[in-house]
Amino acid sequence: MIVLGIETSCDETGVAVYDTERGLLAQALHSQIAMHERYGGVVPELASRDHIRRVLPLARQVLDEAGVGLDALDAVAYTAGPGLAGALLVGAGIGASLAWALGVPAIPVHHLEGHLLSPLLSADPPEFPFVALLVSGGHTQLMDVQGIGRYTLLGDTLDDAAGEAFDKSAKLLGLGYPGGPAIAKLAESGEAGRYRLPRPMLRSDDLDFSFSGLKTAVMTLVRRELPAAGSGNPETPDPQQLRADIAREVEEAITEVLVAKSLRALEQTGRDTLVVAGGVSANRRLRERLAAAQQGAGIRVHFPELSLCSDNGAMIAFAGAQRLAALRAEGEADALAAPAGFQVRPRWPLDSLAPA
Ligand code: KG4
Ligand code: ZN
Numbered sequence: 001m002i003v004l005g006i007e008t009s010c011d012e013t014g015v016a017v018y019d020t021e022r023g024l025l026a027q028a029l030h031s032q033i034a035m036h037e038r039y040g041g042v043v044p045e046l047a048s049r050d051h052i053r054r055v056l057p058l059a060r061q062v063l064d065e066a067g068v069g070l071d072a073l074d075a076v077a078y079t080a081g082p083g084l085a086g087a088l089l090v091g092a093g094i095g096a097s098l099a100w101a102l103g104v105p106a107i108p109v110h111h112l113e114g115h116l117l118s119p120l121l122s123a124d125p126p127e128f129p130f131v132a133l134l135v136s137g138g139h140t141q142l143m144d145v146q147g148i149g150r151y152t153l154l155g156d157t158l159d160d161a162a163g164e165a166f167d168k169s170a171k172l173l174g175l176g177y178p179g180g181p182a183i184a185k186l187a188e189s190g191e192a193g194r195y196r197l198p199r200p201m202l203r204s205d206d207l208d209f210s211f212s213g214l215k216t217a218v219m220t221l222v223r224r225e226l227p228a229a230g231s232g233n234p235e236t237p238d239p240q241q242l243r244a245d246i247a248r249e250v251e252e253a254i255t256e257v258l259v260a261k262s263l264r265a266l267e268q269t270g271r272d273t274l275v276v277a278g279g280v281s282a283n284r285r286l287r288e289r290l291a292a293a294q295q296g297a298g299i300r301v302h303f304p305e306l307s308l309c310s311d312n313g314a315m316i317a318f319a320g321a322q323r324l325a326a327l328r329a330e331g332e333a334d335a336l337a338a339p340a341g342f343q344v345r346p347r348w349p350l351d352s353l354a355p356a
Helices: 033-037 045-065 085-102 112-119 162-172 181-189 213-223 239-269 284-296 313-327
Strands: 001-009 011-018 025-032 074-080 106-112 131-137 140-147 150-156 273-277 300-302
Touching: 001 045, 001 085, 001 313, 011 284, 011 313, 025 045, 025 074, 033 140, 033 213, 045 074, 045 085, 074 112, 074 313, 085 106, 085 131, 106 313, 112 131, 112 140, 112 273, 112 313, 131 239, 150 239, 162 181, 162 213, 162 239, 162 313, 181 239, 181 284, 239 273, 239 284, 239 313, 284 300
Parallel strands: 001 074, 074 106, 131 273, 273 300
Antiparallel strands: 001 011, 011 025, 131 140, 140 150
8 A cells, every 4th residue: 555645734844655565665855944944933824835835846756756656646644733724734735635636545644643653664663552752842742552543641741842942942042943953963062060950840740741941941041141151251151162051951951851751651551662753852862861761671762763753754654554554454444535625633632533
């Protein structure tokens, strides 16, 4: 079964072709980072317009690369939510129209389900059940995953997501967008332990997160430390070094909380497998800490390939293929055939999905 996947929920246009027999055949991505950078964040209207320009050329490109004709597609999967309404409508409109024209099913995919299943595309995939830590720009959630579509929410962020905490701290440090990779890069030259930021809710018994206090603490630190630096006086510290030291501590604070809560979720559920997915799963320090935590603890930690951590079409094609396979097995695939319309859901809780 061959599925074309289309992702347009935020600021990347991702298109991919996935074959259930041969795996991922081709994928292409256009990032809008350069376009949004000057505004310090994603401008929704610009995002939608750019997706319109990109989807079809990228679809042609991946079909060519995969050596697959339109007539060989068994389905078209698109991200139906959550995300920016206008941006979602582009992928949904094109995906559903293409499916309709080809007379094949159109499969609306939950963006976070795409992220959550993306480690299954790696060479050493995890097996169900597992605990998933979903860390993206908009979400920080711990899920108990019993199978495809069988998700129980264990913990959520009460305010900012982890990615958002990286992005907002980066802005305060005068770094570019997106902030996660910028903080991670600067942190490499930072000195550990020069500053101490709070680890929000580290010791609370629940599995929830809160990162907005961290942003406030970073703001206070930046206001206090940076004006004093770089005054030209050789006695005052180099502002670039201080920025790096703060970046290092931001990364330490966020990753320490993520790791502690993930381990607690494993303990509480009795699971021995942790899957980390979403943009922040690319973070090297988070990977290092979890790799260290699994040593001797009888647990396994799985990440997506680095190229599949941020938004992409491959995870949408894959999640769509899994959904379609399950529907076919139950003789219900006709329900998705030749759609007469489509819907997007800018807000859509992952644990409301039906099992596959
Ligand atoms: O999953 P994603 O690509 O988009 C959403 O669905 O939100 O996640 C984007 C988020 C951004 O907040 C970005 O700063 C963060 O992931 N991110 C990182 C890294 N790479 C991306 N955060 C920390 N370290 C990274 N290396
Ligand atoms: Zn995402």
